[in-house]
Amino acid sequence: MAETVPVRCPACRRDHLYAPQIYPCACGAPLAPPMLRGASPQPITHRTWTDDWVTVRCQECARQDQWPQPELGCPCGTVLRIPVRPVSAAVPTPPASSGPGSLLRPAHIPFPRTATVPRPSFRPVTIRTARDAVTAAARYLTWLGFSDVVQPEVSPSSGIDLRGPGLVAQVDPSTHPATLRDVECLWLNGLNTSAASVFFSLAGYAEDARARADRLGIPLFVMDLTGSPQPVNAPADELISTGV
Incomplete structure (x- = not known):
C-alpha cells in the first residue's frame, strides 16, 4: 500500500491523512511517488503543465518516469501540492512478492459507507491537457x-x-x-x-x-x-x- 502522511492545510489548519495514487509501472509493479515526510505542503496559486510532474523511480526495475505531482484538495477550497522525495534521496525497498495478490490495484476514491448501492472502482484519466x-x-x-x-x-x-x-x-x-x-x-x-x-x-x-x-x-x-x-x-x- 502507498504510505500515508499527515498533511495540515496552511489556510484553514485542518488536518488530513494523504495517500498518493498508485499506478502500475511499465514492468507491472505498483508504484506511487514517495512522500517527503516533515515537509510543508504548498498551496497552488499558479499551475503549469510542465511543473506539475515529478520523477519517480520504480523499486522493482529501477525505471525512472514522470508521474503526476501529488495534490490534495482541502474542503476549504485550497489545493495543496504534497512534497515528494527526490529520486536521488529515494530509499530502495525489498522486491515485492510475486505471489497471488501481490500487485495492488490503483487507488481510487472510496465509496462512502453511507451509500446503499456499491460502485466499481473509479478509473481516472491522467490530465495533461x-x-x-x-x-x-x-x-x-x-x-x-x-x-x-x-x-x-x-x-x-x-x-x-x-x-x-x-x-x-x-x-x-x-x-x-x-x-x-x-x-x-x-x-x-x-x-x-x-x-x-x-x-x-x-x-x-x-x-x-x-x-x-x-x-x-x-x-x-x-x-x-x-x-x-x-x-x-x-x-x-x-x-x-x-x-x-
Whole structure:
C-alpha cells in the first residue's frame, strides 16, 4: 500500500491523512511517488503543465518516469501540492512478492459507507491537457450515475462543457480559482434547463464562489492531474453518497 502522511492545510489548519495514487509501472509493479515526510505542503496559486510532474523511480526495475505531482484538495477550497522525495534521496525497498495478490490495484476514491448501492472502482484519466480535464470529469459523472454525458460539439458561450439528461457541468482547467460569476452562470444554466449543475476545477474556488455554491446546492469538485475529482463542499459529498 502507498504510505500515508499527515498533511495540515496552511489556510484553514485542518488536518488530513494523504495517500498518493498508485499506478502500475511499465514492468507491472505498483508504484506511487514517495512522500517527503516533515515537509510543508504548498498551496497552488499558479499551475503549469510542465511543473506539475515529478520523477519517480520504480523499486522493482529501477525505471525512472514522470508521474503526476501529488495534490490534495482541502474542503476549504485550497489545493495543496504534497512534497515528494527526490529520486536521488529515494530509499530502495525489498522486491515485492510475486505471489497471488501481490500487485495492488490503483487507488481510487472510496465509496462512502453511507451509500446503499456499491460502485466499481473509479478509473481516472491522467490530465495533461484541457481536453483531458473534460474527459476525466465526464468519466466521473458517468461513474456517479449520470447517463449519456457528452461534450457539446460546439462550445457554447455559457461555458457549459458537459451535458446529459438532467445535467449541466462546467470544467475549469485554468490556473485561477473559479469565480463567483462562474458558479452563478452554471446555476442559471441548470435552472433554465431544469438540470442538476456540477462544477469541476483544477485550481479550486474563490471563497465567495464556494459560499454561493453551498447556498445554491451546487456540488463542487477539484481535480488533480491524476484525474481523480475530490469533493470540496457538502453537496458534492452528498452526490457521492447517494449517486444519481
